[in-house]
Amino acid sequence: MLSRMIRRCHQIVAGALLLASLAEVPDSAAAPASFAGAMAQAASPAAIADYRRKLKAYQEARAAFEQEAGAYWNAIADKRRIRNAKRRDRQPVSLDDYVLVHPPLYDGPQRPINPEPEEERSPRQRKSIPVVADFLRAAAEQFQFTPQRPRTETDFKRAYASVARAYGLTKEQAVRVYSFETGGNGNHDMQSGLSTSRPGSRAISTAIGYNQLLTTNSVELLAEQGDDLLRALGEKAARSSGPQRAAAERKIAVVKRMVAYARSVPDTWSAHQKLADTPKGWAIHALVLDIDVGPLLQTHKLLTSIIFARNKGYARPLTAAELEMMNLTGDGTGFDMVTMPPVMRERVPTANFFQRRGYERNPVAIRHNTVAKLLAVTNARMDSNSAKPGARELAAAF
Structure with missing residues (x-):
């Protein structure tokens, strides 16, 4: 529902939040554990090299995006502070007091699947929401x-x-x-x-x-x-x-x-x-x-x-x-x-x-x-x- 999606944003606006580190970016295309395990056992040097090449490309693309996005959202915060100060001083707010371009959205390569065995991580516990x-x-x-x-x-x-x-x-x-x-x-x-x-x-x-x-x-x-x-x-x-x-x-x-x-x-x-x-x-x-x-x-x-x-x-x-x-x-x-x-x-x-x-x-x-x-x-x-x-x-x- 539209209102629910916007409401989730309101909860985030109430406090300062940090982005997850690159290492924590979820892999939406992760294979099932049994299949991944079988792949890991059979990983060839060529597959490992290909994975590392793709991982490097992904990390470089994400780093470039993070730099661009960070600058954009810093500008958003700066403009917001300017508007708040103007309103406190009863000064008019103009178009110059807003960022007038849309934010960058990441469209680079996705994080590749690692064919090598990785240390198993405990699944994150979802915080229970009271009803x-x-x-x-x-x-x-x-x-x-x-x-x-x-x-x-x-x-x-x-x-x-x-x-x-x-x-x-x-x-x-x-x-x-x-x-x-x-x-x-x-x-x-x-x-x-x-x-x-x-x-x-x-x-x-x-x-x-x-x-x-x-x-x-x-x-x-x-x-x-x-x-x-x-x-x-x-x-x-x-x-x-x-x-x-x-x-x-x-x-x-x-x-x-x-x-x-x-x-x-x-x-x-x-x-x-x-x-x-x-x-x-x-x-x-x-x-x-x-x-x-x-x-x-x-x-x-x-x-x-x-x-x-x-x-x-x-x-x-x-x-x-x-x-x-x-x-x-x-x-x-x-x-x-x-x-x-x-x-x-x-x-x-x-x-x-x-x-x-x-x-x-x-x-x-x-x-x-x-x-x-x-x-x-x-x-x-x-x-x-x-x-x-x-x-x-x-x-x-x-």
């Missing part, structure tokens, strides 16, 4: 809390629409972002990469829900918007009585403890990210599934981007596609694209808004390689997915 069951278990173990799940998906959509409307989100913004993030038919507990229609599918991130919040999003939102969440929950509790009132007050007590935990570190993405990767952080993420708290978290995720743009002096309402850019790439990076005049959008490559590794792993950003093209494909996907049953049901809930 909904893990978040629910952590909530029960860490905070003795079970989210209040909706009786039907329609109930959750109605709750979300009610909260989103109350906080000023438009139907177009909420429905089109939902359409893009979930493919137009996602449930409140949909997790990125998992699909009931694809047996054996795996989670590719911790992103859950209508706006695909990550564990770090949930921790950060609780830290920054905890007072408003508790106020909203308190107002709802005040309108209830009996067992419902008691249950609401127990939920408020749990959320207060979660807010305190989320605020136990500095208010930075990196600090929240560390908390999010703990059992208590997983427990906080389970709030996305709660019919009272989940809609508030989903709404605040989009609202923070709107407020960010407004505080920067951007008075025009954000389109759904513009809001999605801020939602996916981060407010600062997304705002850079949103405030760009249309004539500049046609010329500025998308590479200006990515770290190198994120860009090279993102076929969408490579294929739709200008800001105008990226916004256009986002709008097109929103148009298509808005006609699906889940999106139509959310629209009706407004």
Whole structure:
């Protein structure tokens, strides 16, 4: 899904990443172990010489590419620093403040297969990504809390629409972002990469829900918007009585403890990210599934981007596609694209808004390689997915 691919890039943008060394470049054409072993036993001097010749050619080509690519991505970083400094000083940003050529892509020879015996390496252990069951278990173990799940998906959509409307989100913004993030038919507990229609599918991130919040999003939102969440929950509790009132007050007590935990570190993405990767952080993420708290978290995720743009002096309402850019790439990076005049959008490559590794792993950003093209494909996907049953049901809930 388009949103999932872009989302993976957003996770990479959040921190500085290093490329793997040449020795670690994966060999996508590696032969099965038994076949490779047989080849190794029969390797002739001519085969070994040919391999070494090809390896030298590969290493030289990669080294030349690395030099070119390194210079390009250093220029991207330099230009980004210049733009940030100009914005801090309220100076206008021009085309000269962007790299206007597209990044180099490696098209040289691939690493050859070694016909000689090599020391066996232990396969890399893939880091396990927690799923909904893990978040629910952590909530029960860490905070003795079970989210209040909706009786039907329609109930959750109605709750979300009610909260989103109350906080000023438009139907177009909420429905089109939902359409893009979930493919137009996602449930409140949909997790990125998992699909009931694809047996054996795996989670590719911790992103859950209508706006695909990550564990770090949930921790950060609780830290920054905890007072408003508790106020909203308190107002709802005040309108209830009996067992419902008691249950609401127990939920408020749990959320207060979660807010305190989320605020136990500095208010930075990196600090929240560390908390999010703990059992208590997983427990906080389970709030996305709660019919009272989940809609508030989903709404605040989009609202923070709107407020960010407004505080920067951007008075025009954000389109759904513009809001999605801020939602996916981060407010600062997304705002850079949103405030760009249309004539500049046609010329500025998308590479200006990515770290190198994120860009090279993102076929969408490579294929739709200008800001105008990226916004256009986002709008097109929103148009298509808005006609699906889940999106139509959310629209009706407004």
